[in-house]
Amino acid sequence: MNIVSLSGESIFRVREMRYLGIFxxxxxxxxxxxxxxxxxxxxxxxxxxxxxxxxASQETILQLIKTKCVPMxxxxxxxxxxxxxDIRSLDFCVNKFLVKLFRTSDINVVEVCRxxxxxxxxxxxxxxxxxxxxxxxxx
Numbered sequence: 001m002n003i004v005s006l007s008g009e010s011i012f013r014v015r016e017m018r019y020l021g022i023f024x025x026x027x028x029x030x031x032x033x034x035x036x037x038x039x040x041x042x043x044x045x046x047x048x049x050x051x052x053x054x055x056a057s058q059e060t061i062l063q064l065i066k067t068k069c070v071p072m073x074x075x076x077x078x079x080x081x082x083x084x085x086d087i088r089s090l091d092f093c094v095n096k097f098l099v100k101l102f103r104t105s106d107i108n109v110v111e112v113c114r115x116x117x118x119x120x121x122x123x124x125x126x127x128x129x130x131x132x133x134x135x136x137x138x139x
Contacts, residue, residue: 013026014026016033021076022077022079022080023035029081030080030081031080031081032076032077032080032081034077034082034090037072037075037077037090038073038089038090038093040073040075041069041070041072041073041093042093042097044068044069044072045065045069045097048061048064048065048069049097049100058101058102059117061101062101062119065097066119070121073090073093073094073121074090077090077125077128078128078132082125087125090121090122091122094114094119094121095107095110098110098113098114
């Protein structure tokens with residue numbers, strides 16, 4: 001059964017729809033897809049990594065990633081109700097990049113580097129969500 005608008009045009013059913021840069025998914029509850037955000041992060045991070053490669057210091061590359069790529073990863077996600085697996089998936093993106101940057105496969109090394117450089121994505125996302133909720137809370 002097709003849904004028809006008031007003007008008589010058919011409205012197609014889709015699995016995902018982009019609205020203001022966020023991909024809303026078809027579901028019985030409000031949910032968002034993080035796949036586009038992950039792809040944007042990887043595209044941006046690999047572009048930076050490809051340009052500066054091993055010429056810049058690791059601190060410089062991390063600062064570039066924090067200022068240019070992480071906002072692409074977190075854009076609009078403060079309004080989306082994310083599941084724990086989505087947050088872990090976003091965190092995995094950062095871990096995967098840090099493994100590549102520090103040339104290691106040891107997750108303990110990655111965790112130490114994340115602590116040293118204050119690169120904690122779940123806390124950043126929680127802070128952004130808190131700021132958003134405080135800004136639009138009804139008093």
